[in-house]
Amino acid sequence: MQLQENAVQPRDDKAFMAKANDVALKSNCIRRAVGAVIVRQGVVIAVGWNGVSESHEDCRDAGCPRCINGGETGSGYETCICIHAEQSAIADAARRGACTQDSTMYVNLRPCLQCLAIAIASGVREVFYAGEDWYYSEEIEKVYRTLSQQFDCFSRVAEQQGAESQAS
């Protein structure tokens, strides 16, 4: 799959990914820390991290059924109360009235199927991700490819050193 790169100005994908890694530190999910950054016209317009409301210490404290039982990446989301970093970034933009049309998203984990659908609906045109390689079953990966191909660009960027956050 060859995706087209249509940027004309120099861009700093690594710096934006580093920012996503920074933002991930705010996560209060006990499983993993994910951060997302939305960039439009070269400027960060919104950030998000996964987890629950700040009124809880973490998602265990909030009673997340999935995270407490150590849910596998890519499944069991119907019993998870942790918002995903990508969703949180889009919500952040919505709350502050920042337009996400024709934007670029950086996230330090390969997005899930739902986040791809939401990003497409929000006008995100490019997605760059990093972190652990994880996949759905081959059948669902086919659908994943159908969604990811709707972006102008959907690709993994080189890992920042030592920035990876692991579930404990």
Ligand SMILES: [Zn+2]
């Ligand atoms: Zn959680």
Ligand SMILES: [Zn+2]
């Ligand atoms: Zn997601």
